[in-house]
Amino acid sequence: MEKLDDISVLNERVFSVLTENELQVRFKDIYRRINDEHEYDESGHIAFLPLSRLNSRLERQECRDIISSVIESGCFTSGPYNAKVEETLSTYYGAHACIATSSGTDALIIALKSLGVSRGDEVIVPLNSFAATENAVMAVGAIPVFANIDASFNMLADEVVRLRTSRTKAVLPVCLYGSCRYIDVIYRIAREADIQVIVDAAQCFGIWSLMNYCDLLTLSFNPFKNIGSYGKSGAVLTQSPEHARMARQYSYHGFAQDKKNIKAQDWGLNSRMDNMQAATLSVKLRHFENNAKKRLSACSPLLSSAGSSVA
Known part of the structure; x- marks a missing residue:
């Protein structure tokens, strides 16, 4: 104090x-x-x-130690830390399953494919977001339909009603700058219209309640996020066993789970999080809550001096 x-x-x-x-x-x-x-x-x-310098001395040393252990083990692509990270994230978000991916962008593509979004379908997205949002939609052959936002930079829920057509397959709200305003309303409106919801939570890791307002939730662990690995990685989370099965297949060449070289899907990505990134992320997850509190303590006095100029 x-x-x-x-x-x-x-x-x-x-x-x-x-x-x-x-x-x-x-x-x-x-x-x-x-x-x-x-x-x-x-x-x-x-x-x-x-x-x-975004990591404390303790975190850096723990990451050096765990990277050394991975090097010694020879488990560079897949290994025990993948499963550990998936279990930790599933528990934290209260999800049925987590599929660790090589990036947040691939997590979006995999989530879209898992919902059956394909060529000619429409996906409602906010008009301001990182290019990964629209790129993921176009990567599966679908059409991004841009929804208006308000001063909070969040997609307006009523836009789902205005933009919905017979080709609308999903809504993809983005929690930009850590804000998840209107997500619950968007989910309710989409549910009433029988439209599926993917929440892009790349910029708001830690808000576990988002899992209640989507069919799938995607994360990014780019080092610039509020939690990141020592490279690029991401994750898909879901409450649905079927969506989880599909996501895991699409994350690795469309192979049936635990049956390498036996295709279960028409195609798939090579997008599994590697064991090295999972190892460093397992360290970062242990420090996340403490780091979040330190950031809040550091920024609160500075933001309070800005008064009403800060939304």
Whole structure:
């Protein structure tokens, strides 16, 4: 609490009396005492998202140790950490199954295929998102139909009613910037219209209740997310045993589960999370809640000073 009180005092009392340079010195000193892991550029400013420093010393050492163990084991593509990560995520989200993938984009493609989305189908998506959203829809031959958003950058639920046609096969809302506004309403409207829902939760890992408002949920563990592996990886989660079976098949060349080279689907991707990424992710998952609390503690005083200018 003492460290946070330091920020509060600075935030409330000294802005009006210190020069800009003095403020920078104060901020630098406070943040050095809060976390000596920060990296500064040549101008003395805190570097923006330095990937090499987004992990604590303890996490980095644990990842070095676990990577060494994977190297020694020779289990580079598949191995015990894949199953461990899938079990951890399934338990956390209360899902029937988790299929660990090589990226969040592949997770979207696999989820769409698992729902039977194919050529000529329409999928309602928000008009502002990363290109992976529309690319995944087009990758399975479907047509992205763009829905309007509001000031929160979230898809408006009423757009599902306005844009729905006889070819609409799914709705794909994106929890952009960690916001999942309207997801419950979108799910209710889609359910009433017999339309399936995939939630792209790549930017809001940790909101386990989202599992209640979708047929499938996709995650990304890109290092820039609020939790990431030491490379690219993702996951598909579902409550449906049938969707889980299909997702697992599409994640590995369309092969029947546990029957390599026996095709169960017309095609499939080579998109399983490798054991090395799963190993590092297993470490990051252990530290997730503590890191989330540290981020909240660090940003809350700064955001509070912005007042109504921050949505």
